[in-house]
Amino acid sequence: MTTEPSLRLFFALPCPGALAEAIDRWRDQQPLGGRPVARANLHLTLAFLGSQPASQLEGLKRLGAHVRADAFQLRLDQLQTIGHGFACLIPSQIPPPLIQLVEQLHAGLSSHGFALDSRPFLPHVTLSRDAQVQSNAKPPSFDWRVEHVVLYASENTPNGQRYREVERWPLTAPAR
Structure with missing residues (x-):
């Protein structure tokens, strides 16, 4: 009997190139230690699905195509350690469109x-794993115009973890 191939999947907000570069540059000047997340992998997870049969992919693409949310501004302005030593940038205020997007996607x-994580949603961008954040480290404000949602596949490569974009959907411009 053959086993169906599986993919490690998650929905996320992709960190734009210029912002990822600025975050990466700032992070590399901090005494965080640990294992830095590659610049190309910086993102904000909306829903982690874990290992899923490849046959689920088309249904997930259809679901992503039906998500309707406005583009929004996100300000990452706090440094916090979460979980087991994950140094993360988080917003001091969560924009309502982000909550609406997450609720719609999770529903x-x-x-x-x-089956989704039962913990409350905590928006964050992981900077480093196994980190040692100094309590006085204060990041600048990183302003992010969020305009897309992406379905990613997490792949192990000889050079470490790589997040491959499977599909991307635009968020709509908010009505004026």
Whole structure:
């Protein structure tokens, strides 16, 4: 009997190139230690799905295509350690469109039978794993115009983890 191939999947907000570069440059000047996240992998996870059969991919693409949310501004302005030594940038204020986006995505995933993390949503961009954050480290404000949602596949490569974009969907411009 053959086993169906699986993919490690997650929905996320991709960190734009110029912003990822600025974050990377600032992070590299901090005494965080640990294992820095590659610049190309900087993102904000909306829903982690873990290992899923490849046959689920088309359904997840359809679900992503039905997500309707406005583009929004996100300000990452706090440095915090979460979990087991994950140094992260987080917003001091969560924009309502981000909460609406997460709720809509989670509702769609739940209705399709996906088991999601039961912990409350904490928006964050992981900078380094196994880090040692100094309590007095204060990041500058990183302003991010969020305009897309992406479905990523996490892949192990000889050079470490790589997040491959599977599909991308634009957020709409907010009504004026």
